[in-house]
Amino acid sequence: MSQSNQNFIDQFPKHIRIISMGDSLYHYARVISNTRFGHLPAMIAYCKAASDVQDCLAFCKAHTFPFRIRSGGHQHEGMSSGNGVLIIDLSEMDTIEYLDHDHAWISSGKQLGKVYSALEARGQIIPGGGCQSVNVGGLTQGGGWGPSIRKYGMTCDSVLEFEIVLADGTIAYPSATHLPDLFWALKGGGGGNFGVVTKFKFKLSSLGEVTTSFSLLWTERNEAIKALKIWTVLHADLTALDPALSTACGMMIADPKGANLPEGHLSAVHSRMGGLFYGSKDALLALLKKHFGDLIPEESGFVSLLEKKHHPSNKKNLASQKETFSLSRHQSVVSEFVNPTTPMYNPTVLHDRCGDRNLRVLPDAPASTCDRPHPHKVTSGFPKASTVQEHHALVEAIYEYLGRTCFYSDVSRYMSFHCLGGAVTHHPEQRAFAFPTKPYLLQIQCWWDDAGNAFTNEERNKTYVHWVVDFRKNLLPHIENAFINFVDKSLVPHPETPAGRLDLLEMYYGANFKKLREIKKNYDTDNLFDFEMSIPQDKK
Known part of the structure; x- marks a missing residue:
C-alpha cells in the first residue's frame, strides 16, 4: 500500500472497511462483472449504512477525490469502477x-x-x-x-x-x-x-396460487424464424396478450454441423423462448397453443416446464417447500436458457469458410452470464416497426446477420428479445423510462472467457466488441434508441466530448432528457456525481 493511500485511509472512520492496492484481497475486491475492463481503483470502501456513504462523499469532496458507486458491479460499460477512484461499495447493505x-x-x-x-x-x-x-x-x-x-x-x-x-x-x-x-x-x-x-x-x-415457468427451443430454420415473427407481431398490440405472461426470446448462432444452411450462411441459427406465467400449466399451454399453434410441442417437447404452487411459509409446509424447485432457481434456469452461454452442441472444428482467428480460445463459452464475471459487450434498441411486414423484416435481418457469423463454441453471440406492453403502459408519466409504448426491447449480447482468463487477449476483446457494434449498425434501418440498463457508450462517434455525450444520452432518455437535466441541476449543483455517461446539468 502506498503511503498516500494509507494517509487517506487514516482519515476514514474506523468502522468503514477499506481495501486498497497492496492489500491481499485487493484484486478480488476490484473485480466487476465485465472483466473486459481491468480498472485499478485506489480504494474500495464497504458501506453498511447511509451514514457511511455520507462519510465517503465528505471525504471525496474534501480531497477532490474521484469516486464511483458500486451496488453489484453489473454496469456493462464498467462505469461502477475506474482507475484511481474510490469505489463506494454498497454490497454489504443487503437487508x-x-x-x-x-x-x-x-x-x-x-x-x-x-x-x-x-x-x-x-x-x-x-x-x-x-x-x-x-x-x-x-x-x-x-x-x-x-x-x-x-x-x-x-x-x-x-x-x-x-x-x-x-x-x-x-x-x-x-x-x-x-x-x-x-x-x-x-x-x-x-x-x-x-x-x-x-x-x-x-x-x-x-405470486398468486400458482405460477408456471417454461423454456422452448426451435432448431429448424423455418420454425426458428416463424416463432420470432409470431412473437414480435403478438406483442405489437400492447394489450392483446394476457398480461399474466411475460417472455423473452433469443435468436443465436449455433453449430452448423449437420444443418442445411441457406446460401452464404456460415452457421445455423436457433430460436429460444422462456418465460413466467401467473397461472397453471394447463392454462399456459392453452395460451401458447392459441398464439403459436403447431410450434408448441406436447409437454415432453419442452426444454423445461414447471408449475409451482405458492403458500406463505409456516411450520406445517416449510419442510415440503425445501423439497421443491424454488421459483427463484427456475427463473434463473429460464434466464440462462434464453441467454445461452453453455452451448447445447458439441464443440465444432473451425471450418474452412471461417478461417483461423489466430486467437487463443477456450474449449467452451462461459457457463452463465450471471454466475461470475466475464468479459462481454452488449447493446440495445427498440423496434421502429409499426406494421406486420416491418416486424417480420426485422426478424429476417437479425436471422440473416447471425447466419453469416461464424459459430465458435468458446463464445456466445446472440440477440435477445424482451417483451414489453401490459403493465408497462400503465401510468408512464410516473417514471423516467421514455419508451412505454414500444412493444419489445432488443439486446445484442456477446460473452466470452471467464474471470480466470480475464485481461489476457486484447485482440480477442476488440474482435467481439466490433461484432456487437457492427451488428447494431447493420440493424439501424429497423431499430432506434436504447435502454439504460443495457448500456453501451459506442452508439455515437465521440461520446467522450460534451456534444457526443448529449447525443448519446438522448438515445437513452428520449423526450425526458431535458427534464432530467433540470432535476440534476436542482439536486447536484456542483455536478459531484460525474462519470462517463452521467447526466450533465442543464446550465441554462
Missing part, C-alpha cells in the same frame, strides 16, 4: 426490512436471487430482473426488466420511496408527495446521477 405484509425496505446491495427466495417464502415477489446475481440498486434505478414485467410493470414501478444521500450530504426520502421530481427521476433515470440510493421502499406483489 430486507418488512414494514407490514405488503411493504418492505430493500437495501441497494441486496442480491436479487436472495430477494426472490425471501419473498417467495411469503408468497410474494417484486418485478425484478432475470439475473439472480444482480443487486437491487442499479437494476431499479435503470427501470428494471424482468419476467413479471407485463403483470406488475418495471422494477421501479413498485418503489414507493427512496432513501438517498444527496450531493450536499443530506439523507432524503423522495416519494410521490415529497420531492416528487426527484422521485420521478430515480424511477428509470439511471444509477448514480442524482445521489447514492441506499434503499428502496417496495410494494410487494402476490
